[in-house]
Amino acid sequence: MFLAIRELSFARLRFALMGAVIALIAVLMVMLSGLSVGLVRDGVSGLQNLPVTSFAFAHDVQRDSAFSRSVVDLSAVDEWSAQPGVAEAAPFGNTLVNTRTDRGTEIDLALFGVQPDSFLSPSVSQGERLGTEDGIVVSPTALDAGLRMGDTVTIDRLGTRLRVVGVTEQQDTFGHVDVAYVPLAAWQAIKSGTAPGTALPQRAATEITAVAVRADDGKSVDLSAGDTAAGTESLTLKESYGASPGYTAETTTLQLIQGFLYAISALVAGAFFAVWAIQRKPEVAVLRALGASTGWVLRDALTQALVLLAAAVAVGVGIGLALGALITGSGIPFALSMPSISAAGVGLVVLGLIGAGAAVIRITSVDPATALGGNR
Amino acid sequence: MSSRPAPTASTASADDAPERLGLVMRAVSLRHGNAAETVQALDDVDLTVRPGELAAVVGPSGAGKSSLLAVAGGLARPDHGTVTVAGQDMTVPSRRTRTELRRRHVGFVFQSGNLLPALTAADQLRLPLRLGPRSQRSGRDPLELLADVGMADKAGRRPHQLSGGERQRVGIARALVTEPSVLLVDEPTAALDRARSHEIVQLLAHEARQRSVAVVMVTHDHDVLQYCDTVYEMVDGKLAASS
Ligand SMILES: Nc1ncnc2c1ncn2[C@@H]1O[C@H](COP(=O)(O)OP(=O)(O)O)[C@@H](O)[C@H]1O
Ligand SMILES: [Mg+2]
Numbered sequence: 378m379f380l381a382i383r384e385l386s387f388a389r390l391r392f393a394l395m396g397a398v399i400a401l402i403a404v405l406m407v408m409l410s411g412l413s414v415g416l417v418r419d420g421v422s423g424l425q426n427l428p429v430t431s432f433a434f435a436h437d438v439q440r441d442s443a444f445s446r447s448v449v450d451l452s453a454v455d456e457w458s459a460q461p462g463v464a465e466a467a468p469f470g471n472t473l474v475n476t477r478t479d480r481g482t483e484i485d486l487a488l489f490g491v492q493p494d495s496f497l498s499p500s501v502s503q504g505e506r507l508g509t510e511d512g513i514v515v516s517p518t519a520l521d522a523g524l525r526m527g528d529t530v531t532i533d534r535l536g537t538r539l540r541v542v543g544v545t546e547q548q549d550t551f552g553h554v555d556v557a558y559v560p561l562a563a564w565q566a567i568k569s570g571t572a573p574g575t576a577l578p579q580r581a582a583t584e585i586t587a588v589a590v591r592a593d594d595g596k597s598v599d600l601s602a603g604d605t606a607a608g609t610e611s612l613t614l615k616e617s618y619g620a621s622p623g624y625t626a627e628t629t630t631l632q633l634i635q636g637f638l639y640a641i642s643a644l645v646a647g648a649f650f651a652v653w654a655i656q657r658k659p660e661v662a663v664l665r666a667l668g669a670s671t672g673w674v675l676r677d678a679l680t681q682a683l684v685l686l687a688a689a690v691a692v693g694v695g696i697g698l699a700l701g702a703l704i705t706g707s708g709i710p711f712a713l714s715m716p717s718i719s720a721a722g723v724g725l726v727v728l729g730l731i732g733a734g735a736a737v738i739r740i741t742s743v744d745p746a747t748a749l750g751g752n753r
Numbered sequence: 754m755s756s757r758p759a760p761t762a763s764t765a766s767a768d769d770a771p772e773r774l775g776l777v778m779r780a781v782s783l784r785h786g787n788a789a790e791t792v793q794a795l796d797d798v799d800l801t802v803r804p805g806e807l808a809a810v811v812g813p814s815g816a817g818k819s820s821l822l823a824v825a826g827g828l829a830r831p832d833h834g835t836v837t838v839a840g841q842d843m844t845v846p847s848r849r850t851r852t853e854l855r856r857r858h859v860g861f862v863f864q865s866g867n868l869l870p871a872l873t874a875a876d877q878l879r880l881p882l883r884l885g886p887r888s889q890r891s892g893r894d895p896l897e898l899l900a901d902v903g904m905a906d907k908a909g910r911r912p913h914q915l916s917g918g919e920r921q922r923v924g925i926a927r928a929l930v931t932e933p934s935v936l937l938v939d940e941p942t943a944a945l946d947r948a949r950s951h952e953i954v955q956l957l958a959h960e961a962r963q964r965s966v967a968v969v970m971v972t973h974d975h976d977v978l979q980y981c982d983t984v985y986e987m988v989d990g991k992l993a994a995s996s
Contacts, residue, residue: 379876379879379880379883380869380871380872380880383871383872383876384871386871387870387871387911388871659867660869660870663863663867663869664869664884665852666826666828666855666861666863667855667856667861667880667881667884667927668852668853668855668856668857668859668881668884668885668931669852669856669884670849670852670853670884671848673884744828745828746819746823746828746829748828748861748863748867749819749822749823749828749861749863749864749939
């Protein structure tokens with residue numbers, strides 16, 4: 378520490394340049410974190426907010442598009458209710474529709490068809506809960522998009538009219554589209570393309586997208602046993618995120634970029650400290666000749682790297698948070714999540730330290746005899 | 754001295770011969786290089802320097818003078834022979850032990866001072882006191898010692914703000930701050946003018962006597978030998994007393 382901090386302040390310009398690079402990487406990291414949390418929220422917050430532990434989809438359904446392709450018979454709900462460890466099971470329907478209000482505002486909605494008296498029926502922050510035949514409860518983000526309480530929306534082509542009776546408590550989106558909870562019967566009519574005023578075909582009345590299952594608190598359900606009994610294929614709630622449109626592609630892209638940033642920060646720190654270590658070789662020889670142990674020299678060098686990295690990452694995260702606060706709420710899917718940002722910050726410091734450590738380890742090979750006026 | 758002193762004999766008892774507290778080298782040989790090309794840097798060297806004695810070693814370039822200091826201070830291990838400083842064996846295989854012995858008993862003064870660029874003169878002296886474990890951090894007061902070498906008013910300066918002679922004074926003070934038994938000095942006047950060279954060697958002679966330190970000074974400079982108690986000549990790795 379004694380030498381490390383004095384060197385930091387003596388060569389402050391050089392260290393500041395290096396610190397600036399790391400700080401910029403930290404800014405980028407905060408932006409990416411905000412973007413990925415924002416995208417996840419935009420993509421699957423509707424699912425995240427459901428009091429559900431798993432979904433039972435149709436057997437052999439394609440996993441990445443299970444919500445749009447799966448068709449399950451209503452009878453599977455009873456099968457699942459009877460499974461050990463299951464607290465509740467309820468039918469769940471899912472369809473994306475294009476609608477327009479009577480004022481001409483176009484708005485896309487992700488319809489979640491649920492039975493109004495089931496555990497899936499959402500609580501509301503304003504208006505009333507699901508109940509009336511054509512009443513829908515929408516995400517508050519739909520209000521930002523131009524929808525109002527009491528509005529009536531008409532589904533394109535089909536002509537079905539739905540009335541906004543309530544608003545959920547927090548952002549509910551699915552595949553970047555605002556969620557609208559709709560009574561299961563109305564959802565079945567829309568899904569089967571039944572025009573208003575026409576009787577619902579017999580078959581459509583027994584078809585749902587999936588069985589939503591809630592396990593008893595603290596218990597886990599034997600999903601494969603339930604699947605065998607009900608002829609379904611279960612995904613846990615988390616696994617079902619991957620079945621939301623675009624989710625897997627978006628998250629893997631962002632994770633890839635973040636991974637590259639970690640690697641870049643380790644390499645930048647490694648390259649900087651490698652050059653620094655080579656320049657310091659004569660100094661290290663003097664230190665060793667004065668009686669500094671290898672451990673002392675290494676500790677000093679790593680402390681220096683740690684102080685530099687931690688300070689640079691702190692500055693970068695600070696700038697990133699300030700920029701993020703400006704972006705939040707500007708329409709870009711962006712959300713600052715402290716756990717995710719802290720993890721990224723710690724990750725940057727640790728990887729930088731590994732890079733620096735790999736570089737400074739070479740000073741242990743310095744021959745202290747080179748401190749003498751050698752003749753070679 | 755026929756047998757090696759016990760490695761634990763760190764303090765002198767009344768019947769210790771005085772040279773045991775200084776530097777004793779017996780039949781020391783050192784080869785540099787690989788199988789293809791070797792240089793006999795030290796060839797059967799005997800050297801005893803008592804506390805308070807300033808010994809000079811002169812000789813042409815490549816004679817092995819720096820190698821002598823390296824072996825005396827435990828920076829290199831000789832192929833044969835014994836080396837003790839304050840009664841401690843400086844040829845033990847463990848690098849860690851030699852480093853610790855060096856920290857406690859040996860002071861080095863280098864050709865051009867070899868100060869650390871980031872440290873002020875006062876911090877140059879504080880550094881050696883911080884290299885060991887907390888319990889071993891005793892030594893002389895850095896500011897007092899700087900005053901002793903005539904650098905009281907420049908304690909806050911960094912090496913690039915000091916002249917060559919001033920740097921060398923700080924280097925000498927740094928080597929003395931841990932109160933070593935032996936001071937090993939490699940061409941301290943190589944970068945200095947005549948007047949400055951005399952001052953530096955006088956300072957070394959003064960400190961050696963005042964503090965009872967055994968000093969070995971390698972030099973090219975025959976001009977300063979008048980201040981030395983003994984003069985040795987080194988040629989092709991062989992050390993001999995000079996007339
Ligand atoms: N690490 C080394 N490897 C190979 N040869 C060396 C090494 N150190 C010194 N030598 C050789 O050993 C001899 C003595 O060197 P040195 O002790 O530096 O002499 P001096 O200080 O008297 O000029 C020289 O011939 C030098 O080239
Ligand atoms: Mg030399």
